[in-house]
Amino acid sequence: MFSSFMVNAWEVSGIVAVVAGVVGFFTVMRGSAFAAHAIPNGSFAGAAGASLVGVSTLFGLGVFAFIGALGIGLLGRRGRHDAVTALMLVMMLALGALFVSLNTQYAPEVYSLLFGEVLGISSNAIAPTLILGAVCIAAIAVLYRPLMLSSALPEVGEARGIGTFAIELAFLGVLALATAMTVPVVGTLLIFSLMIGAPAAARSLTDRPGVAMALSVVIALAIVWFAIGASYETDWPVGFFVGTGSAAGFVLARLWQAGRERYERRRVLGSVVA
Numbered sequence: 001m002f003s004s005f006m007v008n009a010w011e012v013s014g015i016v017a018v019v020a021g022v023v024g025f026f027t028v029m030r031g032s033a034f035a036a037h038a039i040p041n042g043s044f045a046g047a048a049g050a051s052l053v054g055v056s057t058l059f060g061l062g063v064f065a066f067i068g069a070l071g072i073g074l075l076g077r078r079g080r081h082d083a084v085t086a087l088m089l090v091m092m093l094a095l096g097a098l099f100v101s102l103n104t105q106y107a108p109e110v111y112s113l114l115f116g117e118v119l120g121i122s123s124n125a126i127a128p129t130l131i132l133g134a135v136c137i138a139a140i141a142v143l144y145r146p147l148m149l150s151s152a153l154p155e156v157g158e159a160r161g162i163g164t165f166a167i168e169l170a171f172l173g174v175l176a177l178a179t180a181m182t183v184p185v186v187g188t189l190l191i192f193s194l195m196i197g198a199p200a201a202a203r204s205l206t207d208r209p210g211v212a213m214a215l216s217v218v219i220a221l222a223i224v225w226f227a228i229g230a231s232y233e234t235d236w237p238v239g240f241f242v243g244t245g246s247a248a249g250f251v252l253a254r255l256w257q258a259g260r261e262r263y264e265r266r267r268v269l270g271s272v273v274a
Contacts, residue, residue, distance in 0.1 A: 006228075008122065008126060010228065012125060012129050014224070015126075015129050016186060016191075016194070016224065017217065017221040017223070017225075018133065019136045019137065019178050020198065021198055021217030021220035022136070022137055023174060024194070024216060025203075026147055027196065027199065028199040028200050032171075032172075032175070033196050034082055035069075035085050035172065035175065036192055036196060038068065038089035038092075039172075039175055040182075042064060042068045042096075043061045043065040043180070043183065043188065044188050045093060045094075046061045047061040048099035049099040052099045052103045058184060061183060065180050065183075066173065066176045069169075069173055069176035070172070072084055075087075076168075077165055129185065133181060136181070139170075139174045140174060143171065147170075150167045182195075190238075190242050193243045193247070194223065194224065197246025198249065199213075201219050202216035204250070204256070204257040219249055222245075223241075224242060226241065227239075227241035227245055
């Protein structure tokens with residue numbers, strides 16, 4: 001389990017989990033789960049197009065991720081955000097279908113971007129993933145205060161001169177960058193569950209933003225490392241364990257939250273009666 005290729009998987013997946021936990025916290029807080037689903041899935045079209053013209057699939061993935069984020073941000077400014085996100089996703093998936101149909105050989109490299117290749121990560125991928133992950137975390141650190149205000153108290157943020165549209169574009173850019181670095185590891189179909197499941201569970205466990213973000217990272221790390229170990233032992237897909245682990249973590253957190261609220265109601269009622 002700790003041979004060289006497995007160590008690469010542990011390390012790279014750990015970096016991805018940290019980024020997913022931090023960026024995902026604001027994704028859930030801002031109600032941008034649909035965008036977090038659309039950008040990774042739509043960016044698959046960029047990888048397919050890049051494979052068609054003979055350039056790096058990662059380059060195409062990154063370009064389409066930023067195009068999708070920019071389109072959602074600009075077009076959603078004066079329209080329904082969910083409808084614009086859905087249309088961007090549909091358009092990019094349509095282009096992806098066209099690019100794949102025109103490609104005489106369906107590249108395994110493009111296919112792997114759908115489901116990830118975490119157990120096939122080479123040591124050469126560690127440094128680029130770490131650099132991109134550090135950029136994502138640094139961007140969140142710079143944007144933290146205005147991002148927190150515009151997410152939790154948008155009216156207060158606007159009163160303090162924080163441009164809601166500018167912050168939205170900046171955050172979508174960070175989300176696109178996170179997509180570009182995480183999709184090659186866990187795939188477009190799984191980064192969504194990792195970026196939403198852990199932060200949503202963390203927010204059910206605490207109302208304190210800093211603690212929730214830290215918990216989000218811890219839960220994401222636990223999910224992805226458990227998934228790798230379970231996949232190694234069972235030979236089942238990593239994606240199965242990532243998806244079910246994210247869902248199970250969220251359900252358990254919500255059950256704990258419901259139990260805590262029930263206990264608080266009984267305690268308050270008891271003190272009133274007494």
